Amino acid sequence: MLVLLFLVGFFAFPQEVELHAPWLTVYDSEGRPRWEISLERLYKTGSGWEGEGVEVRLYWEGELQVSLRAERLAADRLGRVWTINGEISGEAGGLALACREAVWSDGLTLTELLLGGTDLRLSAASARWAQGEEVLLTEIVAESRGWEVTLTTAVYWLDSGLLEGEEAVIRGHGYEIRAAKARLSTREGKLELWEARVVPRP
Numbered sequence: 001m002l003v004l005l006f007l008v009g010f011f012a013f014p015q016e017v018e019l020h021a022p023w024l025t026v027y028d029s030e031g032r033p034r035w036e037i038s039l040e041r042l043y044k045t046g047s048g049w050e051g052e053g054v055e056v057r058l059y060w061e062g063e064l065q066v067s068l069r070a071e072r073l074a075a076d077r078l079g080r081v082w083t084i085n086g087e088i089s090g091e092a093g094g095l096a097l098a099c100r101e102a103v104w105s106d107g108l109t110l111t112e113l114l115l116g117g118t119d120l121r122l123s124a125a126s127a128r129w130a131q132g133e134e135v136l137l138t139e140i141v142a143e144s145r146g147w148e149v150t151l152t153t154a155v156y157w158l159d160s161g162l163l164e165g166e167e168a169v170i171r172g173h174g175y176e177i178r179a180a181k182a183r184l185s186t187r188e189g190k191l192e193l194w195e196a197r198v199v200p201r202p
Contacts, residue, residue, distance in 0.1 A: 037055070
C-alpha cells in the first residue's frame with residue numbers, strides 16, 4: 001500500500017508546484033512502515049519531484065534500521081525511485097554514517113560509504129540494503145584498535161554489528177596476515193580469522 005499524502009491533485013498540472021512540510025510513507029503487506037520521507041519543501045518538475053531539507057527513515061518489520069539526512073532529493077513521478085546526494089549523514093545499526101549518494105530502487109544503494117563508531121572506522125565503495133538485516137558491501141576497509149582489515153566484498157548485519165567477508169588482508173601492530181575468512185564485531189572490536197597465515201615482511 002502506497003500513501004502519497006502530498007501528490008494528490010498535482011499530476012495534472014505541468015507547472016512547478018511548491019509545497020511545505022510534505023511526506024511520503026510506504027507500507028509493507030502487514031501495514032508496517034517500510035520507508036518514509038519527510039521534506040521541508042517540495043517542488044514538482046517535468047520528470048517528477050525535487051525536495052529540500054530531506055530526512056529518510058527505512059524500516060524492516062516495523063523497526064527503524066537506517067536514517068538519512070540531506071539537503072536535496074529527486075524522485076520519479078510516483079516516488080518509487082529517488083536519489084539524494086551531496087552531504088548525506090545518518091545512522092545505521094547504531095553507527096554514524098556518511099556517503100556521497102543514496103539511491104532507492106527496490107532497495108537502498110549507498111556510494112562511498114563511511115561508517116564510524118567507538119574504535120571503528122569503516123569505508124566501502126558501495127553498500128546495498130534490500131531490506132532485512134544484511135547489508136552487502138564492496139571494497140571495504142575497516143580500522144579498529146590498530147588493525148586494518150581489507151575485504152573485496154563483505155556482509156554487515158545490522159542487528160548484531162558483525163562484518164564478515166572472505167579473502168581478507170589484515171595489517172597492524174607490525175604484522176600482515178592473510179585469511180580465507182574474517183569476522184569483525186564492530187561493537188566489541190573482536191576480530192576472528194579462519195585459515196590465517198602471517199605474510200613474511202622484508
